[in-house]
Amino acid sequence: MTDPVGADVDALLEGVRAATVSMDDFRITPDTLRHQAGVARAHANGQLGENFERAAELVDVPDDEVLALYELLRPRRATAEELEEAAASLEARGAVRNAAFVREAAAVYARRGLLRTR
Amino acid sequence: MSEQPRLGRFRFMDQQRVNLDGFAVEDAALGLVAFAAPDDPEPSLVVRDGRVVELDGRAEADFDVVDEFVARHGIDLDVADEAMATPDLALARMLVDPGVPRAEVVRLCAGTTPAKLARVLTLLRPAELTIAMTKMRARRTPSNQAHVTNRSDDPLLLAADAATAAAFGFREIETTVPVAGDAPSNAVAVSVGAAVGSPGVLVQCSVEEATELALGMRGLVSYAETVSLYGTEQIFVDGDDTPWSKAFLTSAYASRGVKMRVTSGGGAEALMGGAEGRSMFYLEARCVALARAIGAQGVQNGGIDSASVAGAVPRGVRSLMAENLMVMARGLEACTGNDALMSESDVRRTSRTMPIFLAGTDFVCSGFGSIQRYDNMFGPSQWNAEDVDDYLVMQRDWGVDGGLRTAEHDDVARLRQRAVEAVQAVYRHLGLADLDDVWAAQAVDAAGSKDVPAADLMAPLTASRMITETGLTMVDVVAALDVCGFDEEARRLLRLLRARVAGDYLQTAAIFDEDFEVLSLVTDPNDYAGPGTGYEPTPARQAQIDAVRQQRSVADLRAEQAHGASDRLRVVGPAAAGSDPRDVVIGVSPAVGRAIWTTLSGLAVVDVLDELLAGLEEEGCRGRIVRVNDTIDLGLVGLTAARLAGSGIGIGLQAKGTALIHRRDLSPLANLELYSVAPTVDGPLYRLLGSNAGRHAKGATPEPARNPYSDEAIEARYHTKVVSLVAIERTCSGTTPPEELELV
Structure with missing residues (x-):
């Protein structure tokens, strides 16, 4: 099953019965999110568009890693080095917006005392 | 104090329920002031080389995390000069003027700082807030959200009550847990019950941020809401988050195709002792600017858990409504509070909701307690099970669509029975729990969990552990429903999963109608431009509003x-x-x-x-x-x-x-x-x-x-x-x- 959007519900249900459909088949794609980003911008919300662009980069990041990144961005969870490591890792996978976002956080956290100090 | 005995007239007045409410003398130092505290900053915005270097009187070097995030992401610099130069009164009048399109107001507001927009909205009187809300809400069709919870996390009762809420017209259902470990079971039970009640009802389970996201990833819920924002750095960090962690969470939901909105509300900072001498409305203005900045499509605000703090000060109730309007002015979905009970007085709580109800919003209540007060694990709501008929009659009285509809006794009986049977079957089929027929019969009939003595309090916890350990997803639930003869409900839940892939319901103010059509800012934009324009119920919908079950003909x-x-x-x-x-x-x-x-x-x-x-x-x-x-x-x-x-x-x-x-x-x-x-x-x-x-x-x-x-x-x-x-x-x-x- 590759295109659940176009697939008719009965066909999807057949897939569920045959165990050929799983949660993985209900993942939004980066392209769809970029399309939705365009829709958001066209409706005067550039920030929502930017969120969808960041989300597009996260589609292929595994659930556990997404949860771990969230944890890392919470107050005093990470050192500057750990955040830079995370940013570099995101960048290496083409998640450039998220990488820049993490670096921006790291700079602000340093200034506001929100890094883990040891 | 006078030594005179208290007059009978005053003894009598003292006994009235409104006098159980707390009323505070304004105290800006404690943040106990609705609008315009002496320490609220003068609006200002200085941009140098395309970079905000001063925001609302604070220089870049002194930005706290909220300032910094709003400065970097929240303000549309293309319109900032124009917006900040527009006099407060002119902008306030644009909000009310039916001749100025909503889109034009939203465009300008995107260039305002928090302090600027706070000042503008402070100028609107209650009736003007109502008109502005009528025009500014994102979605044309109003809607409503229900709380469905109970004291024992009883999955059968949750399912029956979710089906009931859906039957009464709620398009979003929010559940939560008294016992944290029960969350997965509650998410499944409410999702199944809602699917029995009506196609396309969205379901969330309000729990700790990371847990909630994990439930979303597994398809066990279809939206999220309890991503809290605060107006000061200290309270934000006390809440164990930063604007960046919350923004990342927002993207994480979108990356899984799951709708989400954030939560804030005036009075929260004062309640937590960290208002920094600012007014509730200014701090909320920061939250709303931040919500837009992080790219959330919508906000639940209007006091929320601190509604009674705002309600305790002069003009506090008015500020709650102004908060909702601010969300709309920033072009976001508004889920307009009216949830946490802010008064013991029926008159006063009706008064608090009334203008918002008349205007219509994306969700009039961000949690109408569709269940018994004692079963509401968020605490009693502003509107509860005992008020459903009142609310339906209010809709009929004013000819207003508040999102609810009358449900006939026999239909609800059938839906509750089916919801209970569906959860019984799914839990049995998936090996989560064996929920017996005595319990099931009690759950179908129950007005609340006190009517279900047969409930096994351990069952939800055991079921939740199983769900977590086996990595069960909504696809497994769909398969179980289908095998057990609930193929219609299986299809409905499948369509909700499929909707994630298309992503249309990630757009602002999206809900599904019963045909799974997305209604949002994009597909159903509010086009109010004065009398004779904007939302009008269809004849079929009007008939639903008018036909309360108590009406009698000759x-x-x-x-x-x-x-x-x-x-x-x-x-x-x-x-x-x-x-x-x-x-x-x-x-x-x-x-x-x-x-x-x-x-x-x-x-x-x-x-x-x-x-x-x-x-x-x-x-x-x-x-x-x-x-x-x-x-x-x-x-x-x-x-x-x-x-x-x-x-x-x-x-x-x-x-x-x-x-x-x-x-x-x-x-x-x-x-x-x-x-x-x-x-x-x-x-x-x-x-x-x-x-x-x-x-x-x-x-x-x-x-x-x-x-x-x-x-x-x-x-x-x-x-x-x-x-x-x-x-x-x-x-x-x-x-x-x-x-x-x-x-x-």
């Missing part, structure tokens, strides 16, 4: 009356004039013995006649019954009776129970005694009426009869019935001369 009343028909009254023949001085005639209206058999007080008309006759007999008089067919006017009925009576005294009795005593020489509208409040006239009073008529006939002194009074809304209860009963009387009247009846 035909309904006629059928109800027919149930009480008696064969004791028979027509003897044409009525003749009497000559016996003890002859008193009881004139009855045309519907007596034909169509109306029960009076408004619930007495059988024949029993009333028995009492009247007995009263006459006590005075040694002889009563006759004559039906006056050519008028429904009680005065004329009584006068006609008096003229036929040998004594010259007549009793007039309408079928609905109103009665009087008349004398042959009086004008029709004059009478000797009138028993006008039919719903309160009981058997003994009719007997007294009969005996007083006898005393009038004999020239003796009648005993004064007092119409009983009560503080009930007698007119509200009976006036509509009276209109119908009079209509029935009219259909029974004709040209037939008076007829003598006998009571056998």
